[in-house]
Amino acid sequence: MKRFAIAGIQMSVSAFEENITRMGHYVAHVKHRFPWVDMVLFSELAPYGPSPLKAEAMPGDAEQRLCQIAAQHGIWLIPGSLFELRDGQVFNTSPVINPHGEVIARFSKLFPFLPYEKGISAGDQFVVFDVPDAGRIGISICYDMWFPETTRTLAAMGAEVILHPTMTDTIDREVELAIARASAVTNQVYFLDINGVGDGGVGRSIVVDPAGYVLHQAGNGPEIIPVEIDFDKVRRERERGLRGLGQPLKSFRDRRCDFAVYQRDSGVDSYLYQLGPLAKPQDHHQGELSGPGGPMAEIKADSEALTASQGQS
Known part of the structure; x- marks a missing residue:
């Protein structure tokens, strides 16, 4: 049986101080209490919280500290994500760090939470990676899962587990x-959706197996969620059907229909262009923020508003 254990960390995230030190304590605790865990997964933007003003180039100091944590404990580490400064733009990026402390991949969020996550650039590359003697894993971040094409693409690339750090603090x-x-059941994957608490979200992380069974749903406080991944279960159910029933990946593969909606010049999506601009309702400052200051001006304005609101709470 090919098994691999992942611990999701639903951690309290601060927007006003670095959280990497606390992340290191969590990893040390997990390895001491659950030595059979092979990978630790944190929530979106866990290291520094939700301020894009803390964006830095990769590799950088924050990523180096995270690599040291992984190497010290000999563990795969997915530190949620960080804001990455690249070519004058800010991306929401998740590094994949192996047990030797090496970054083997970086995934940038494909769908920033527009119009609320203004000034953040969208990535355009899907990321899957192989864990030796275990299986293939894919990554998406937060709003990405609202677009089923993202998870389907990762599954089509062979992903058997989807790691999904999120930072949801909304209703x-x-x-x-x-x-x-x-997402888990339609793509026959393990789906680990790990949220933060405090400034990092409302918690309620969820882990689902490839047959759609909920392995764990967290509450609203800090939690450590260690689960064992059975790659043979994924492969068996993809071959025989989930719960002995549907085989959605094979049916998708053998489809007779084409999806013209994905062909940008097909015209079948003309209705979508009648929906108006992607903007906040009654957002009177939209035009001002999109002016000469560009993305960084939008980021600065949003970050100042975030800091003011959190200071009042």
């Missing part, structure tokens, strides 16, 4: 729990 968390479960 739609209940909807996301349904999306996580649906």
